Amino acid sequence: MITILQNLFQPIVLLSTLAGVVMGIAFGAMPGLTSTMGVCLLMPLTFGMDAAPGMLMLIGIFCGALYGGSITACLINTPGTPSAAATVLDGYPMTLKGEAGRALGISTVSSFGGGIISGIVMILIAQRLAMLSLSFSAPETFSLAFFGLSIIASISGKNLVKGLMAGCMGILLSMIGIDNITAFSRFNFGSVFLMKGLSFIPVLVGLFALSQCFITCEELYVERPQAKKTRNPIPSKKDLRIIIPTIIRGGITGTFIGIIPGAGGDISAFISYDMERRFSKHPELFGTGLPEGIAAPESSNNGTTGGALIPLLTLGIPGDANTAIMLGALQMHNMTPGPSLFLTRLTDVHTIFAGFMLANVFVLTLGLLGQNMFVKIVSIPKRILVPVIMVMCAIGSYSINNNFYDVLVMFIAGVVGYFLTKGGFPLSPIVLALILGQMCEGNFRRSLVMSQGSYKIFFTRPICAAFILLGTAAIVWPLIKGIRGYIKRRKGITA
Amino acid sequence: MKRISDVISIIFIAIAATFFVMAGSFPEGSNGATGPGWFPRIMCVIIILLSVINLVTTNIDFAAKSEEEKQKDRSIALKLLSKDNMIVWVTIIATLLYVLGIQYVGFVVSSIVYMLVMNLYYKVPEINKPAAFIIPFAVTGVLYYVFTNLLHVVLPSGFLI
Numbered sequence: 001m002i003t004i005l006q007n008l009f010q011p012i013v014l015l016s017t018l019a020g021v022v023m024g025i026a027f028g029a030m031p032g033l034t035s036t037m038g039v040c041l042l043m044p045l046t047f048g049m050d051a052a053p054g055m056l057m058l059i060g061i062f063c064g065a066l067y068g069g070s071i072t073a074c075l076i077n078t079p080g081t082p083s084a085a086a087t088v089l090d091g092y093p094m095t096l097k098g099e100a101g102r103a104l105g106i107s108t109v110s111s112f113g114g115g116i117i118s119g120i121v122m123i124l125i126a127q128r129l130a131m132l133s134l135s136f137s138a139p140e141t142f143s144l145a146f147f148g149l150s151i152i153a154s155i156s157g158k159n160l161v162k163g164l165m166a167g168c169m170g171i172l173l174s175m176i177g178i179d180n181i182t183a184f185s186r187f188n189f190g191s192v193f194l195m196k197g198l199s200f201i202p203v204l205v206g207l208f209a210l211s212q213c214f215i216t217c218e219e220l221y222v223e224r225p226q227a228k229k230t231r232n233p234i235p236s237k238k239d240l241r242i243i244i245p246t247i248i249r250g251g252i253t254g255t256f257i258g259i260i261p262g263a264g265g266d267i268s269a270f271i272s273y274d275m276e277r278r279f280s281k282h283p284e285l286f287g288t289g290l291p292e293g294i295a296a297p298e299s300s301n302n303g304t305t306g307g308a309l310i311p312l313l314t315l316g317i318p319g320d321a322n323t324a325i326m327l328g329a330l331q332m333h334n335m336t337p338g339p340s341l342f343l344t345r346l347t348d349v350h351t352i353f354a355g356f357m358l359a360n361v362f363v364l365t366l367g368l369l370g371q372n373m374f375v376k377i378v379s380i381p382k383r384i385l386v387p388v389i390m391v392m393c394a395i396g397s398y399s400i401n402n403n404f405y406d407v408l409v410m411f412i413a414g415v416v417g418y419f420l421t422k423g424g425f426p427l428s429p430i431v432l433a434l435i436l437g438q439m440c441e442g443n444f445r446r447s448l449v450m451s452q453g454s455y456k457i458f459f460t461r462p463i464c465a466a467f468i469l470l471g472t473a474a475i476v477w478p479l480i481k482g483i484r485g486y487i488k489r490r491k492g493i494t495a
Numbered sequence: 496m497k498r499i500s501d502v503i504s505i506i507f508i509a510i511a512a513t514f515f516v517m518a519g520s521f522p523e524g525s526n527g528a529t530g531p532g533w534f535p536r537i538m539c540v541i542i543i544l545l546s547v548i549n550l551v552t553t554n555i556d557f558a559a560k561s562e563e564e565k566q567k568d569r570s571i572a573l574k575l576l577s578k579d580n581m582i583v584w585v586t587i588i589a590t591l592l593y594v595l596g597i598q599y600v601g602f603v604v605s606s607i608v609y610m611l612v613m614n615l616y617y618k619v620p621e622i623n624k625p626a627a628f629i630i631p632f633a634v635t636g637v638l639y640y641v642f643t644n645l646l647h648v649v650l651p652s653g654f655l656i
Contacts, residue, residue: 161545161548161549161552162500162549164541164545165504165507165542165545165546165549168538168541168542168545169507169510169542171538172510172511172514172535172538172539172542175534175535175538179531181528181531182522182530182531184521184522184531186517186518186521186531186532186535187514187517187535210590213586214583214586214587217582217583217586218580218582218583220582220617221618381619381622381623383614383617383618383619383622384614384619384622384623384626384627384630386586386613386617387609387610387613387614387617387631388610388630388634390590390593390609390613391593391606391609391610391634391635391638392638394593394594394597394606395602395606395638395642395650398597398602398648398650398651399642399648399650402648402649404597404598404651407594407597407598408594411590411591411594414590415587418583418587419499419503420503422499422575423499423500423502423503424499424500425500425503441534444529444534445524445528445529445534446528448524448528448529449526449528452526453526453528486552
């Protein structure tokens, strides 16, 4: 224990963790820059360091970016990272009420709470929990993706049909590119660029950032309600009482989802938001700036950080793109992930565990101390901010693959997003479907290969059947409610 | 909103129909698995069904509205094409030119020119004259330095920089 603390409090370890968190928050807060990009681009910086500080810098970027995404989500209705897409739903309405500081305070504490919970789980039950998710094969992963997609029904608000249309279109668009089962190129229209499929980040930046800029242009000279500076950015006791149970639920959900390969902060944030809304006594108030609506996705997406590290460190399986890059970094530091890591480099592993907790403390400290600076962002006049955001969207989209076509995709997605919003179509379902579409289809088809074409496989496996039942109920119930409401409205009109 | 929603529904139907036809030429599945065209075709059918439902329900709802509500609904579509909304159209076209400019002119010059032009068009000098002229250079400089020197991203240079 003393050795771990000695390792942890070495100046280089502290500095690299702090630098990682600062850079991560900056990456997360800038629309178009993601934690994956931050981890990827800054990884070469760590090669000159020892294993523990190098890995902690990457973990710091990972944790910081997932939190940082919520800053722009709350302040300017633009999720800095895909994981913060669900935070927009209640974070921005709270800012519009003039409570930007409160929104950021809640998101900071929730991110910290989610991260710490996932850290505790990682330390205590890492191997056991990883074994559980390892038993997931194609049918379970399909059912999880299906359950994730069913959330579209509840994030569509009053426009259920439009939400489902947008979601299905998102799934269809996710199928552009090479089919990962047969390697057959689908819907590429003869374009080499489309053979890789639509890059998700430019679409997200276009839909959420660029289209928002176009909408902002409509009322460019009408200044929005100014966010008030908060003297005490720490959430009030009342808010804490409300959000602590949400943070615990979100943190645990996020950790569990983070362990599952392929499912990351974006999925867990939507699932937690949806769970919180469903179990709330006042679900109709979600989307109007509720503390639980910010706490659920934020605790959940930061919860995935520890969760994603569990299979990486214990079994060498990356949980998401960030941990996949970290896998490469571990190998560069001569650390072979897997059970042997715990036998040969136990001190380093424990230092990483302790450093993970420290990174979350830095997230909390920087988040709370930097609040007034973040609040200042919203006081910048819209007409100054809009061109700067446009340029950041372009450079952010370009730098993901150093590809000009990604900038074009971002622009097209922005224009499409603008018109969809004007037509009353929600944008979140497209994003969710783009993330889950391939995961859903690929695992559905793999399952059928496993069962030689029998659909029974989805109903004879308990976890799979449970997720499918929950997902079906999640879609059918709002549909029945919608049809009932429609019939009632029609009766009311004719009467 | 109804008109915009109707147009989008029709576009969705057209896209889904195109994808459905294309998916028909994909190879069949084997070993019990569905082929690469099966899932997209299911999605296309669902999109077409939902779009038709959307077209029908919005039109029934619209017909049942009072004349005042109908006028209000129409005004959303009309506003989109009105002079008041010109700022959005100009912004969209300017952004398209900027996006193309990044590739053919270069990131630095096109970003500075784009931000300067937009600041002038948005009348930024009326609220903060120095900001209108300093921000384009400062933002471009910082972004160029961070991406080129710190992140080692090769930004497009076009025939200028």
